[in-house]
Amino acid sequence: MNILGIETSCDETGVALYSEKHGLLAHQLHTQVALHAPYGGVVPELASRDHIRKLLPLIEDALQQAKLTRNDITGIAYTAGPGLIGALMVGACVARSLGFALNIPTIGIHHLEGHLLAPLLEERAPTFPFLALLVSGGHTALLSVENIGHYTLLGESVDDAAGEAFDKTARLLGLGYQGGGAALARLAKQGGPSQFHFPRPMTDRPGLDFSFSGLKTSAMMTIAAAPKDEKTRADIARAFEEAVVDTLVIKCRRAIESTSMKRLVVAGGVSANIHLRMSLEKMSQELGIEVFFPRPEFCTDNGAMIAYAGYRRLKAGEHDDLTICARARWPLGELNGAY
Amino acid sequence: MNNLKILGIETSTHACSAALCSGERVWARFEIAPARHTQLILPMVEELLQEAGFELKTLSAIAFAAGPGSFTGLRIACGVAQGLAFGAGLSLIPISTLQTMAQGAARIFGAKRVIPALDARLGGCYWGSYVLDEQGLMQPQCADQLTEPVQLLEHLAQNEQDGSLLIGQGWSVPEQNRLPEFPKQVDFYPNAVDLLPLARQANLDGLAIAPELAMPYYLRDNVVLQSGSTTV
Ligand SMILES: Nc1ncnc2c1ncn2[C@@H]1O[C@H](COP(=O)(O)OP(=O)(O)O)[C@@H](O)[C@H]1O
Numbered sequence: 001m002n003i004l005g006i007e008t009s010c011d012e013t014g015v016a017l018y019s020e021k022h023g024l025l026a027h028q029l030h031t032q033v034a035l036h037a038p039y040g041g042v043v044p045e046l047a048s049r050d051h052i053r054k055l056l057p058l059i060e061d062a063l064q065q066a067k068l069t070r071n072d073i074t075g076i077a078y079t080a081g082p083g084l085i086g087a088l089m090v091g092a093c094v095a096r097s098l099g100f101a102l103n104i105p106t107i108g109i110h111h112l113e114g115h116l117l118a119p120l121l122e123e124r125a126p127t128f129p130f131l132a133l134l135v136s137g138g139h140t141a142l143l144s145v146e147n148i149g150h151y152t153l154l155g156e157s158v159d160d161a162a163g164e165a166f167d168k169t170a171r172l173l174g175l176g177y178q179g180g181g182a183a184l185a186r187l188a189k190q191g192g193p194s195q196f197h198f199p200r201p202m203t204d205r206p207g208l209d210f211s212f213s214g215l216k217t218s219a220m221m222t223i224a225a226a227p228k229d230e231k232t233r234a235d236i237a238r239a240f241e242e243a244v245v246d247t248l249v250i251k252c253r254r255a256i257e258s259t260s261m262k263r264l265v266v267a268g269g270v271s272a273n274i275h276l277r278m279s280l281e282k283m284s285q286e287l288g289i290e291v292f293f294p295r296p297e298f299c300t301d302n303g304a305m306i307a308y309a310g311y312r313r314l315k316a317g318e319h320d321d322l323t324i325c326a327r328a329r330w331p332l333g334e335l336n337g338a339y
Numbered sequence: 340m341n342n343l344k345i346l347g348i349e350t351s352t353h354a355c356s357a358a359l360c361s362g363e364r365v366w367a368r369f370e371i372a373p374a375r376h377t378q379l380i381l382p383m384v385e386e387l388l389q390e391a392g393f394e395l396k397t398l399s400a401i402a403f404a405a406g407p408g409s410f411t412g413l414r415i416a417c418g419v420a421q422g423l424a425f426g427a428g429l430s431l432i433p434i435s436t437l438q439t440m441a442q443g444a445a446r447i448f449g450a451k452r453v454i455p456a457l458d459a460r461l462g463g464c465y466w467g468s469y470v471l472d473e474q475g476l477m478q479p480q481c482a483d484q485l486t487e488p489v490q491l492l493e494h495l496a497q498n499e500q501d502g503s504l505l506i507g508q509g510w511s512v513p514e515q516n517r518l519p520e521f522p523k524q525v526d527f528y529p530n531a532v533d534l535l536p537l538a539r540q541a542n543l544d545g546l547a548i549a550p551e552l553a554m555p556y557y558l559r560d561n562v563v564l565q566s567g568s569t570t571v
Binding site for chain 1 (some may be wrong): 377378380381382384386395396408410411414417418419420421422423424425426427428550551554556557562563
């Protein structure tokens, strides 16, 4: 099986080829960050227009990288949601039609299932069952993963996602749309211990839900009241990062203790955060469990994770009919089984 | 050259259609189906191929209505056409949606001069001006445009003789009752059947292109409003 994976849910066009025998054969990514930067955020219509320009050329690049031709593709997986509907539609239309023309099965994948399974692309991959912390720009959730398509939602954010809190705080610190959490983390590295302290929301009560909007408000007030010099900004960034990381670690520890899971998988854009990785490694040693991360480039949106999720579902015999499927909203709770 | 096999795909407006020809024989599907294009288009294509008994890869080329029209609709036709053509190793022929409508008016009403217009939202309309040539193909008299309805009416007053047929939902503007001398068909949609003769000629003229070069023809390029929100 050679599965083509296509990701177009937001502002990255991702294409990859995954082989059952040889693993990941090719992976191509085009990011639209520079296109949207002047507007301070993703402009949906511009995103859709760019996806349709870049998708086929990226598919050709991926085939070339893998030394395959289009006739070697045996299945196609594409992100069917959630995300920007116009952007999703481009990937879905091209993917479904390409599958029809090649007479091979296609499957629409939940974007978060892609993130969730990204660590399985690594050589040191977790086995089922495992606990998963999904921390991306749009979602923060803890799930129990029994197998492909068998997920139990244990807790999620009641308001903002962790990545969103990173992004908004980065903007308040003058780091802009392009910077986001990664830029905030770089700034935090320059910071030291300080008088700044942010709350660890919802850690003082039972349960596995998250809330990050209060933290964002608190950051906003702190930043407004503080001096604007580089040192102070770095100290604030560090205190903010610590608060988010602490909160995530506390909830993971709680989830591990209550489920007795032996493996923790961390995925989504925020899982690229070094401080979070180190803190979770430390916690895993204390608890005697194993923790798994995707390689940094597969933490954010990419085609490889979609190709892999598609490989697992297509191998299990699932596939689409001729309806082209794209859903802007697709609740995590509906992630199980077929659709 | 006349037994070219061409598939046409059209999803620029509320209508969704596909058509297939082999020489003079034509198979077609058409449905008014707002927001259901993604459900209908591939089943339509499959039915046409089955009825005709052709395999996709034995076709000569695939034509699609490239625009102007609904941005999402244009990307559905373009994306589907790209996927089909790339998979089957075929080239693509983009055709103006307005020209396709004009060709339809010739087929249905025997029109010789047509001014198709579509609602472009935000107080604008897309329009073109077409005249039938000796081969029975609608040819543009000017480039397809995006203007305010007032400018379209001015163009009409200055350039067109009586007898031009006005087609399409772009003519559902209040000012239309200032144009009593022009016959109108407001409830008129583009149809993939009318892509076929235009595509046959475009193919002869060497206008078929590689799938990755085929793009929607939006006409509206300033899509970022001051608020940061966008048009659809
Ligand atoms: N090193 C980092 N530290 C913290 N957050 C990060 C880091 N790198 C990326 N992020 C965050 O990850 C998010 C993007 O992740 P992604 O999984 O692509 O999200 P989504 O798919 O929901 O858009 C952004 O919110 C970004 O700020």
